[in-house]
Amino acid sequence: MSEENYPVVRMLPSALAKTQGDEPFVAIVRSREELCQWLGNPLPGLSWLQVEGILGDSDAWIEAAHSGSDIPLDLILADPSAEFSELYKLVDVSALHDVRVTIQARPGLLKAVKLAAALRFPIRLLPGQPKADVLAEIKQALDFYLHDPAVEAPVEFFHSWIARTRGAEVGSLWMILEEDPAGYLQYDIDGQTKLPLSGAVGSAESLPAEFVENHLKSLLEQGAECATCPWQQSCRGYFKWPDRAYSCQGIKDLFAAIQAAADEMARDVASCVLPSANPT
Amino acid sequence: MNNLPSSEIGSENEQESQESLDRRLFLRSMGKWSGAAMAALGIGGALLAFAPKAEAGIWINRWGPRRGGWINRWGGGRGRWINRWGGRPRGRWINRW
Numbered sequence: 310m311s312e313e314n315y316p317v318v319r320m321l322p323s324a325l326a327k328t329q330g331d332e333p334f335v336a337i338v339r340s341r342e343e344l345c346q347w348l349g350n351p352l353p354g355l356s357w358l359q360v361e362g363i364l365g366d367s368d369a370w371i372e373a374a375h376s377g378s379d380i381p382l383d384l385i386l387a388d389p390s391a392e393f394s395e396l397y398k399l400v401d402v403s404a405l406h407d408v409r410v411t412i413q414a415r416p417g418l419l420k421a422v423k424l425a426a427a428l429r430f431p432i433r434l435l436p437g438q439p440k441a442d443v444l445a446e447i448k449q450a451l452d453f454y455l456h457d458p459a460v461e462a463p464v465e466f467f468h469s470w471i472a473r474t475r476g477a478e479v480g481s482l483w484m485i486l487e488e489d490p491a492g493y494l495q496y497d498i499d500g501q502t503k504l505p506l507s508g509a510v511g512s513a514e515s516l517p518a519e520f521v522e523n524h525l526k527s528l529l530e531q532g533a534e535c536a537t538c539p540w541q542q543s544c545r546g547y548f549k550w551p552d553r554a555y556s557c558q559g560i561k562d563l564f565a566a567i568q569a570a571a572d573e574m575a576r577d578v579a580s581c582v583l584p585s586a587n588p589t
Numbered sequence: 590m591n592n593l594p595s596s597e598i599g600s601e602n603e604q605e606s607q608e609s610l611d612r613r614l615f616l617r618s619m620g621k622w623s624g625a626a627m628a629a630l631g632i633g634g635a636l637l638a639f640a641p642k643a644e645a646g647i648w649i650n651r652w653g654p655r656r657g658g659w660i661n662r663w664g665g666g667r668g669r670w671i672n673r674w675g676g677r678p679r680g681r682w683i684n685r686w
């Protein structure tokens with residue numbers, strides 16, 4: 310089955326999502342009431358719930374832990390330094406629901422990554438266009454993901470980036486992070502499509518499948534550093550959005566570090582002489 | 590391999606699985622790499638067998654076709670990680686790594 314045959318997942322505010330049918334969608338909930346409504350009455354097309362701003366609401370999680378459905382939950386940590394300590398509240402609910410923690414790359418992200426990983430939650434780290442201090446934390450998070458023996462669950466986008474080095478077809482960074490309108494189309498409360506990351510309402514609906522390619526093409530035409538970047542095929546201008554003037558030097562170092570780790574792991578594997586491969 | 594009898598194919602698969610497990614144990618004994626990183630590299634029989642063939646849904650692929658919409662969207666090209674992670678993230682999933 311070709312990629313084109315898969316329908317786009319629509320990411321909708323809760324009120325708008327109630328009008329959806331069987332096509333796959335994600336409902337964005339921002340209150341205990343919305344969360345419990347969806348858990349009590351999930352529509353057929355509901356793929357998962359994106360939960361924002363209610364991590365600290367203990368009663369919401371008590372109710373969710375005893376709900377009748379097992380809809381997966383994607384918890385958004387918009388301010389990781391302030392919210393990470395609340396992750397413990399998800400322990401009970403994770404016995405019933407699959408839980409992922411999505412962390413916006415902001416100061417304090419490393420603590421959130423460490424705690425979420427300790428709780429064995431998969432993580433999606435949304436890098437955006439990180440400043441130097443945040444990028445330093447992202448690199449620390451990479452080191453933690455690579456080497457801490459307690460990390461068993463994926464930390465994206467590191468995880469898929471390593472897989473890509475071994476030939477896995479994981480798509481571009483936009484897709485890995487679920488921010489490509491060709492796969493994930495975001496809507497605002499008025500039903501207008503939003504461009505990824507920026508929140509700008511606009512043209513994603515008209516050509517969602519071409520948004521990323523058009524963005525990259527435009528960058529190349531303008532002589533952006535993407536033209537000579539060795540990671541262009543995988544990144545496809547992710548870090549040049551929305552600010553096209555963002556300098557990717559630190560990002561390139563990060564990509565190189567991931568590649569180096571993958572290569573080193575491959576060498577370690579090659580150094581393992583198995584009995585079956587070396588018969589006596 | 591397609592010409593091999595099924596019994597030999599099964600034997601090959603078992604051998605590959607054992608070798609993959611051996612490599613994983615070897616790497617683990619080195620103490621350098623996390624289980625997640627090893628899995629990303631395909632060590633342990635995980636990713637190599639169920640590498641995502643799609644350009645999306647890394648998270649959702651893992652969780653399995655829990656509802657109708659997922660099956661159609663992720664079941665073929667996009668959902669190779671479904672099998673890897675199983676229906677429940679705990680228990681089976683942890684033991685696997």
